[in-house]
Structure formats: C-alpha cells, structure tokens
Amino acid sequence: MLMPRGPVLSASNCRALRSKCFLPGAGTASNERRRAFTRSAPCARSTIDNKHASTPLPLEGYRVLDMTRVLAGVWKDSRQPRTSVFVVPESLTCDSDVSESSRAEVIKIEHPVRGDDTRAWGPPYAPYKPGSGLEGPGESAYFLGVNRNKKSLGLSFQHPQGVEILHKLAAQCDILVENYLPDSLKKYSMDYESLRKINPALIYASITGYGQTGPYSSRAGYDVMVEAEFGLMHITGNREGPPVKVGVAVTDLTTGLYASNSIMASLLGRAKTGRGQHIDVALSDCQTATLANIASSCLISGKRDSGRWGTAHPSIVPYRSFKTKDGDILFGGGNDRLFGILSEGLGHPQWKDNPKFKTNADRVANRQELEADIEQISQSRTTQEWLEVFEGKGMPYAAVNDVQDSLNHDHTKARDMVVEFDHPSCGKIKMVNTPVKYSEIQPKVRMAPPLLGQHTDEILGGLGLDASEIAALKEAAVVS
Template sequence: MSLEIDDTRAWGPPYAKPTLGKHTTGPGESAYYLAVNRNKKSVGLSFAHPAGVDILHRLVRECDVLVENYLPGSLAKYAMDYETVSNINPSLIYASITGYGQTGPYRDRAGYDVMVEAELGLMHITGERNGPPVKVGVAVTDLTTGLYTSNAIIAALLGRIKSGKGQHIDASLSDCQVATLANIASSALISGEKDSGRWGTSHPSIVPYKAFKTSDGDILLGGGNDRLYGILCTKVGKQEWIIDERFKTNAQRVKNRDVLEQLIENETRKKTTHEWLEILEGCGMPYAAINDIQTTLKHEHVLARKMVQEVDHPTCGPMKLVNTPIKYSVSTPGIRTPPPTLGQHTDEILKDTIGMSEEDIDNLRSEGVVA
C-alpha cells in the first residue's frame, strides 16, 4: 500500500469537498487533479492535530511507500519526517519530491515546473529558431520527475527484498530537468560550447526534417537520409531535386537548408494536410500531421489502443480520462476507479486499514481531525 501526503489546496472545485484548508485552485488545476488521481482513495485528515498525526503513524505501519512534496524539513514539526516514520516502519520507502532537493543552496526554494524549465535549460532550447524561449505545452518537468520517482520507488522496493530495509528517496524537479537535457547536455559537456539554441520543429543536423505548412495546417516530414529524401522529392513531384548538386547529400542539404526548406514548403502549401497524408501513405518515409488535442483524443490509433476510457464519477457523472499507456501480456491495468473527492474514503480507510470504530471516527470528525 502507498500513502501520499497532499496539501488540501491541491484539491480544486468542482471535484472536491472543501472541508479542510482553503481551496484556491481553478478549473485548470481541477483538470490537472483529475488527470493524475484515478485509482486512488482519499482521506481528509488534519495532521496539525495530534490525533491526525497518530492516524498517519498508524497508516505508516501498514504502508510500503510514502510520497510527499513539502519543502525540506516542513514535515518534521508534524513528526512525519523520514527519521521519525522510518523508526515506526523501518521497511518504508519514503519518497520526497521537491523543486530543488533536500540539499544544496536552493533547497528552501519553492519549485514550480515553469521556473525549473526556465532556470535549468529546457526553455532556452524550446521554441522557433529565431523566436523567444518558450515553455513546453504541458508541465513536462513535473511529469518526468514523477516518472523518475516511480522508477526509483520500484528500484527501492526491489532492493528491500534483499535487504529488508527501506530508504529515503530525494527526487527534485531540478535534477530531473538536468537529466532530461539528455544528448543536448552531453554535447555541451563534450564541446564546451554554450548549446545549439532553439530549432523549433527542425533537426539541427538533418535536412529536411521539420514541419511544413499545408493549405490548411502543418505536416512533419522526415527525410532523414538520402533514400528518404529521394522518397520525399518523388512524393512532392520534384524528382529533379534528388540530383540537384545543392541537395545531393545531407551535408549539402544542411548547408542549403533555407533554400531547400522553402522549396518544399512551396509544394506542401498546395494541398491539404489530409491530401498529403493520403499521398504519403505507405511510402516508408516518416511523416505525421500536427494535430490539436481534440483531434489527438479522437485519433483512430489512440482509440484503437484504448487510450481514452470513460468512467462514472460520483460528483460529476460520466467523464472521459486518458488511460494508462502501458500494455502487459498478462496484467490488465486501467482506470479502476475515478479520481476521488476529498475525504471520500476516510471512513473506509480508517475502519478497514487501521481498525477504528465508527464512534471513534465520528468523534474525530466532530473535532475537525478528519473529514
């Protein structure tokens, strides 16, 4: 069992029951909440109250994993820091997710995805070639940090099988952002150069490999080698470009990038995106329409892969959510339960997991300890 400690301000209306804390989030935050909290159960609990801390400690005894995202040291005053709870349950895997980690000069700074994108390189390399830096369209650093942390938790659980001991995982947005600079970071470390800047949809060393305008949208074309470049030329009806001395090799195409890309776009603008998709079907060259989100969620391949699932929410009624992306040969993961309202499962968890009576729960609720 896993225990996740969240501030009630993360539970935005209209999907929450605002019984504890002040709710300041809006529809965007509520949608974010819905996106990441399916298959979870919610206990509304005030751990500013000693009885609330006692409940958390009793839950810790039953848990394999605890995940928290408070500033370093913040939970010590509630006796929910790693040192305290690891004494209660030495096999516990305790994962702390923060903006800048448990150590370092920025450890006490609040961390938000967009700030980390800006400060640690991602925003600088994102955007059009001659345009300003921009943030990624989703909170990608939040997401990658969650993925790194889940991998770390699994590794720690496997380690516990051998050692019998838990451990504290220190995960931060900043570290994960630096890690996901990947080949860009490696190139800069090796070359000593600043970086290659922003490239939009283009590839810095392969031409043609970018998005081109059509008569009604955009299409991404990947002529990644001489053979694929030849297919592109044939499909746009310009076979003469294959033997053009300016474009015969990738090195020459990179040198004459602006000329070739403009020539290609002059052709792609003559047809709709759908027409180009039909022309390119089965050609063997990588290509893709650039779709908006609604088109993506209705895409035939997305639906065939069951990436959209409808569930019945107790407050909102039927709603569609993005499904888990991983398929297994035996297991069948999916959305078992919709995202809970705040405190929806308080009675269930306190009764079934730590054996509290209805009378005890009612008394705690009257005192404002649980909701």
C-alpha cells in the same frame, strides 16, 4: 519486514514461479536472493478480464501513502509549507477484479476543508448530477485527470491526533510519497528518520523542486521556473522568437516518472535487504538529465548550445513542420534514402541528385533554400492530401493535430487510449487511459477520482477506530 498484503498462491505454484525468476545457482548468495524474494514478495493472484486471469499483478497487495499535492510544481503555503506534487503513477495501482484488500491501495492525504488545490483549478469542471446533494460547479478536470485509482482521506496534521493517524498508516504502508519543502515535516515527526523507526521497510520518496541538499534546496518554484533555469525553455521555441515553455508541465511529469522508476528499483532492493530507503528526487535534477543529447553535446564540445530550432533539428534536414493549405505537416527526411522518398512525393525527384542536397551535410549547409522550396510545394495541398501521398512509403510524416483531434484520432481509439467510466457524483466521464500494454495483465481505471474525504471512514475503520471515535475526530476537525 513489512509484507505486501494480498492472497497467496499455493506453495507449489509459488515455488514454480520463483524458479523462473532467478537463474539457477548453488551458491549462498543465490539462495539468499531466493529467500529474500520469498519473504518480501508473496505471489498474489488476481482475476482480471483477459485470457491471463490467473497471472499475478506486479504490485498487487502494496500500499502507498500519497502525501503529495497538485502535479509537480513546488510552492509554499503560510499554514503548511509544501512543495510540488508527484502523480502516483498507475504502475503503482495495478488493477484486478478481486477484493480491495488484494490490490495496490493508494491513500491520498488531503486538507480536510479545501482538499487538494487542483480541486479548485477550473474551469473546466465535470458538473454534478442532479440529486447528487453536492453544490458548486463540479469536479475540476485537472483533479480528475491525475487522481484516479486513489482513496481520499481528509486530514489535518496540525492536530496531534492527525499525526498519530498518519503514523499508524505509515506503519502499514510500503511506500510514502511526499512533496514538502526539505525539513518541513520534521516538526510533525513525519520525516524519513522518524518514520523509519516506525517502519524500517518503508520506501520514502521526497519530490521537491531542487532536492534535499544544495544552495537552492529551500527554494520554492513551479515547473516553469525549473524549465527556465535548467535549460529547457532556452532551447524551446521558434528560431528567432523568445523562449517558450512546453505546452504541458513536462518537467513535473518526467520527475514523476523518474520517481516511479526509483520506487520500483527500491522495491527490488528491499526484496534483497528487507530495508526501505529515502529517495531524493528533484525537478532540477530530472530536468538536467532530460536535456539528453543537447547536454552531452555541450559537455563534449565545451561550447554553448545552438539555441532554439522550433520544430526543426539542428543536425538533420529536412526535419520539421511545413505549412499546408489548411494546417501543418511534419516531414522526417532523416537520411538520404528518406530524403529521396520525400523528393519523389513532392514531385521533385531530381533533388536527391542535386549536389546542394545530396547528403545530409549538404542539406544542412543549404537548409534555408531547401526548406523554402519544400514549404512552397507543401502549401499547394491540404494536410490530408499529403498524408495520402506518403501513406505506406516508409518515410516518417505526421499531421500537426490539436488535442481534440489527437483524442479522437483513429489510432488513439484503436489503442484504447480514451476510456469512459462512472463517477459517483458526476456521471459518465471520459479520461485518458493508462498507456502501457502488458502481455500478461492490463492495468485500467478501476476507481473514479475520489470526492474529498470519500474514504475517511473506511480508512480509519481499518485502523481500528469505531464510528463514535471517527465522529469525534470529524467534530474536532481532525478529519473530514
């Protein structure tokens, strides 16, 4: 089977590590699991800038072939039928400070002339530095936000030589992620059935709007279409207002997270069986799944949902945002004790003993009266003043901030959620950091988002092509 690449710890250290990974057992199945782990996941060492410098990174040494575009909205092009884009998550690009060959490598395949479509999705753009030799407005903020820690290979698989290159790469990769319409890649022999013959251990994730099967499988559609057709838009927005899409492409993003989780599970499965598999991930399925308790309520009751509630909750009162003198604040009086804290903070401790408000059921029944009373009081002070009133009281509350306020929030800074790094052509750029903190290792932004074709020579050289062969491919417009 395909082995993850990377340096290996000493045999004694590997045995010690593996002994902690499995429960002791004398049975054959237990021994087989140990052997599968030994074969498919050699212990890789990384030197990272923390106190756990010798801790192996979870996915270090794996290779990902990223054949996705945009973010995760499905559409089609007259030249190449394509669908949504999955953002290869940073969990697939674990960082280290050792050589490139010892960490996860994500190779992004882009159109050789225009690149990923998000390169043109602006403004805003990060302008090119003087003397960079590049023309145009710069690198789009959208592209920069979703393509760090990747290498770019500009390649057209309309050319047989381009397909041959992709086959060679697929033979060397652990994971392939694509977002083309079902069956679109068969004519290029880049579908799962073709590639599994080249690499039986390949984990092949297909991300589409509506899946590989079903009456809508051949449909193209953006995130917003799936939000609309599969319930999310109907339950989002003000109570008496029209349906509203979420402010970010949340269905795209949750689909990427489901895909990432499925890839992780498939890697664990491959460690036992030695075989890869095809993963079918659909925006429509993921959107249906994330309806969560709303879907469960409809299934259990057999009734339609209760519609849009704005920032409020259908079953908890008070639990919504209220206007202040200069903005908005959200109060979460989720139970009787918390409502008592809110009542005292607002200067009306008698509310908690009022028969109309004493229990949550009472408050739900008298929602309009109570919420109107709260908002009349909340507008008497600024948001900051209310934050100071409830600080340390043990009740959930929050200011309603815009994005700049969120990025410059004291807590955001304390959690290192904004990082600055050097882009080779744009200079210093700030980006949102990876959100998960690990006790033993910490992924980070180690590679700036690539220029189009920035790593073409390096990647093709790794396949054994010399400079003259690469130059000929560029002359023929196979690569850029």
